[in-house]
Amino acid sequence: MAETPPRALTIAGSDSGGAAGLEADLRAMTACGVHGCVAVTAVTVQNSLGVSGVHLVPPETVAAQVRAVVTDIGVGAAKTGMLASREIIDAVADVVDEVGIGRGPGAVPFVVDPVAASMAGEQLLADDAMEAIRTRLFPRAALATPNLDEVRLLAGITVTDAETAREAARALHAMGPRYVLVKGGHLRGSPEVIDLLFDGEQTWEFSGPRIDTPHVHGAGDALASATCAALARGATVPDAVAAAERYIRRAVAESYPLGAGVGPVSPLWAIDDALRARE
Helix, strand or coil: CCCCCCEEEEEEEEECCCCCHHHHHHHHHHHCCCEEEEEEEEEEEEECCEEEEEEECCHHHHHHHHHHHHHHCCCCEEEECCCCCHHHHHHHHHHHHHHCEECCCCCEEEEECCCCECCCCCECCCHHHHHHHHHHHHHHCCEECCEHHHHHHHHCCCCCCHHHHHHHHHHHHCCCCCEEEEECCCCCCCCEEEEEEECCCCEEEEEEECCCCCCCECHHHHHHHHHHHHHHCCCCHHHHHHHHHHHHHHHHHCCCCCCCCCCECCCHHHHHHHHHHHC
16 A cells, blocks of 8 residues: 655636646646645636536535545645635635634645636636735635736736846735746746745746746746645655746647647656656
8 A cells, every 4th residue: 555645725716628727736746756645716617618517516515625625644744726705805805814724833824825826817716806815815725826918917016027026026025925926928928937936035937938838827826836846745845836837838838729729738758757657
């Protein structure tokens, strides 16, 4: 019988196309050697062309899933994805306090991926839910991982270069996360993708060449999940982000078409590498 692997929890919505949401989270966690558990916040009607329906899970059911997983199975780290409403955000904030997930000493590390913008940059959440991310989730986060559209919506800063990225990191850090990772993938026209990690004093830059592919569905989910997996394995936040950056660069490079629209980043390279290593 195999040894029980580290465990991580994703609190997120389901993507029926399997490219993003908790399906992407579980795929990345598995590829990174962690058993993934879920608390489902919403069921989406979704494929490669977009989302045509969203059905929310009652907030008390979201909280009950978190409680059931943590009190029995236990987790080494947790993350959020799409939380969809102020009521669900409030329920998540309350239950993570109850079960010891957060950013303080001894707490299970909490990664907040503030899913608040569509792929076109449009605001997905009502204003009261946006405010709840700022005031209820960010103060509990060991790490927040906004993309540039989410930075604009949450902090009111449009990132155009390295200096405005640092300005945004400072503004978001002031909202309470221990670390902020400003993801630069949405900065079009740059030959490089630069992600900026900030802890209030020190800054880390993670850079790599921009990969020429339209198939990047689920990239943000996968990056946050790979970070969460590394935290569950005991890494520090900077080391966890560094490991996740290596993972996502390969996942984007190995992305594939799916359906008639945007395909997903791929975790399958990790499985292929493992199989080849055994040959």
